[in-house]
Amino acid sequence: MSRPETRLKVFASAIELIAEQGYAATTVDAIAERAGVAKGTVFYNFGSKEALFAALLEHSIGKLTEALSAAAVGDTALDRLDAVVLGQLRFFEEYGAFARVLLAEMWRTAWQEAVARLREQALGVYAGVLKEAVADGQIRKNLDIDTAATAIFGMVLTVAIERRALHPERPIEQVHATLIDLLHQGSL
The missing domain is CATH 1.10.357.10 (Tetracycline Repressor, domain 2)
Known part of the structure; x- marks a missing residue:
């Protein structure tokens, strides 16, 4: 999967989770799991939850x-x-x-x-x-x-x-x- 595709997949997972449970309750672990990527991939692409x-x-x-x-x-x-x-x-x-x-x-x-x-x-x-x-x-x-x-x-x-x-x-x-x-x- 290309980097832009990965970012879009992480975006989709993050927006769904944040809509469901709020920003504060949403973890990078949960975003990565829903996106089907490693937690490190999220950090590699965005640096932090806030930056994501x-x-x-x-x-x-x-x-x-x-x-x-x-x-x-x-x-x-x-x-x-x-x-x-x-x-x-x-x-x-x-x-x-x-x-x-x-x-x-x-x-x-x-x-x-x-x-x-x-x-x-x-x-x-x-x-x-x-x-x-x-x-x-x-x-x-x-x-x-x-x-x-x-x-x-x-x-x-x-x-x-x-x-x-x-x-x-x-x-x-x-x-x-x-x-x-x-x-x-x-x-x-």
Whole structure:
């Protein structure tokens, strides 16, 4: 197995375990066992549990940002906003463990650099679309873009987790329609 493949396997195991039992309770031994690699392989690739988690956050935030950016298509800024919301729902459908880790672990003081990257990159996609909507006159001019981007991201994150945990039979399209109704009913 190549080094990039090994790192991805360790990332997948780490994110699952951290989502299941929390960062503090997750050990390198458990990550290595789930990944099917030696503990030394984890240390060789990352150096420490903290470095592994930091690399995992960087990797996952990058993938999320790519997914949101790719989703941002449509004729108007509001169409693009709607598409980004759907893109985030779909991303967290595929990467549910990362969604749970974001909600539970990301906001600790130790991960402020990752929070800054999340704000700049993933939330930046929302902020960019919202800025376009303001410029086009589609939403009010005095909108606090940063707060709105954070609120929309957080709303979609929470709803995606809740859907997976409590209502997996509910189609993503139905959840998306409800979220879009909320956004379009004057909350912006």
